[in-house]
Amino acid sequence: MKKDDSTEEKILAAARKVFTAKGMAGARMQDIADEAGINKALLHYYFRNKEQLFENIFKKLSQGFWQQISQVFDSEEALFKKIESFCSMYIEKVIHNPYIPLFIMHELNQRPVNFVKKMFNDNPPNPNRLVMQIQAEVKAGNIRPIAPQQLIMNMISMCVLPFIGKPMFMSVMNVDEKTFNDLMQKRKTEVPEFIINSIKK
Amino acid sequence: MKKDDSTEEKILAAARKVFTAKGMAGARMQDIADEAGINKALLHYYFRNKEQLFENIFKKLSQGFWQQISQVFDSEEALFKKIESFCSMYIEKVIHNPYIPLFIMHELNQRPVNFVKKMFNDNPPNPNRLVMQIQAEVKAGNIRPIAPQQLIMNMISMCVLPFIGKPMFMSVMNVDEKTFNDLMQKRKTEVPEFIINSIKK
DNA sequence: GTCTATAACTCGATAGAC
DNA sequence: GTCTATCGAGTTATAGAC
Structure with missing residues (x-):
């Protein structure tokens, strides 16, 4: 499987897009999940919480x-x-x-x-x-x-x-x-x- | 009473400070109330909702x-x-x-x-x-x-x-x-x- | 790893006493 | 006009099945 197709990469790409467009405070975990084509729970499986996902991107x-x-x-x-x-x-x-x-x-x-x-x-x-x-x-x-x-x-x-x-x-x-x-x-x-x-x- | 001391003016000054520092999404009505030295309910009395208060300032x-x-x-x-x-x-x-x-x-x-x-x-x-x-x-x-x-x-x-x-x-x-x-x-x-x-x- | 369901919590907004 | 108390929607985060 190519790196870009892995779930983690899909999440990171989605998070980058949503965070940069709306900012930390304006972004919703649901938006990121939708953008990545997965559900919210998976976000927390890969990145414990919103803050950690944000820091990773930032x-x-x-x-x-x-x-x-x-x-x-x-x-x-x-x-x-x-x-x-x-x-x-x-x-x-x-x-x-x-x-x-x-x-x-x-x-x-x-x-x-x-x-x-x-x-x-x-x-x-x-x-x-x-x-x-x-x-x-x-x-x-x-x-x-x-x-x-x-x-x-x-x-x-x-x-x-x-x-x-x-x-x-x-x-x-x-x-x-x-x-x-x-x-x-x-x-x-x-x-x-x-x-x-x-x-x- | 001087205009700057009226409750409405205090709210506007507080909202300006909080909104410009945190943005619409990051600002909390509670923050604005605290900054103005009043409670949340009064904010809604003077400005129907957060959106209207924001638009006024913006x-x-x-x-x-x-x-x-x-x-x-x-x-x-x-x-x-x-x-x-x-x-x-x-x-x-x-x-x-x-x-x-x-x-x-x-x-x-x-x-x-x-x-x-x-x-x-x-x-x-x-x-x-x-x-x-x-x-x-x-x-x-x-x-x-x-x-x-x-x-x-x-x-x-x-x-x-x-x-x-x-x-x-x-x-x-x-x-x-x-x-x-x-x-x-x-x-x-x-x-x-x-x-x-x-x-x- | 991935999902559904739901708990736990935050926050904007309203009700109602004074 | 101003306050306390509380409701209800929306969000983050977790539990637990598969």
Whole structure:
């Protein structure tokens, strides 16, 4: 039997879908059971309770979320190239998983501050390499002076927020689904261009 | 009796606090009653049910959210000045109401697409004036070519996302509350500077 | 492992006294 | 208007048959 067909995998896929769409508080075990094509009792057989099922999903998602970021942050690429790689990779990823960032941020805001740290206790993401790279480019006079933290926040913000605010943007800008998707596709090159134009000398 | 001391006002203030922190699904009528210093039955006396109380809060918040944006978007200022006004006004506002954007976006993502439109049926926000202003500046050759929608998304993204992702940024960048707040204060000038550097010729 | 049935509990809502 | 007490629907979780 393929791994994806196992009951456990079906539950995890269903739970991921329901939790990311409705959040922990809004999700019902019944919804997850229905989505997985099984009954509620089986959920408790595989995962003792709702909390454990949630944590399983949440930990996996948030670690994956940052693992991919860290890979780019730590790569050997030059700064401008790295900015391009990050934005296109990241926007592409979020196009295919539009609910994940809002889900993670909503759930993190419900929990104590050190919950994030606990989540990454084995492998905490850290942007040090990118920070030092930015500082070096500033020092070398290749880009204008800017605080690395601010630049990194700007980059992540522009990649992620349009998806989190999709319903609002669609309504306010009066665009349909297709037009919105086109705009997002274009952002894969627009955002890095915007950033590089701002920091280059 | 001052308006703020009336029971209705106490309920609204409590509901706002609890709903924005926990979301509609996560909020309990008991939490709101406790926060307001009254009992559950009184909530139902003033607002028939949870849904009506929620809609009251949500409508007020989301309209206020956009009303302030629209004011700046429609002002008579020149483009660069307008960008500065928007960012400093907006970041300042979110510093004092850090939960609101995440709350609004989370709730909007739970509801049908035309829920947003229904919310603004009387006074839909529209960025047309700013869009035309950007187009004019591009045409006049005062700024480099850029799609107005992309520029507007960039601006809003950089103002809002750091607050939505606060727990994550704090953990990943390893900064404490005070340092985070300092970074946000600086963003009131950093963000417009970042944008203008990118689009100016 | 998977199901049905149901226990145990949470929570929104109402009844009714004051 | 405000409170206490309680109902009843909906949910998580468990028991027990297969």
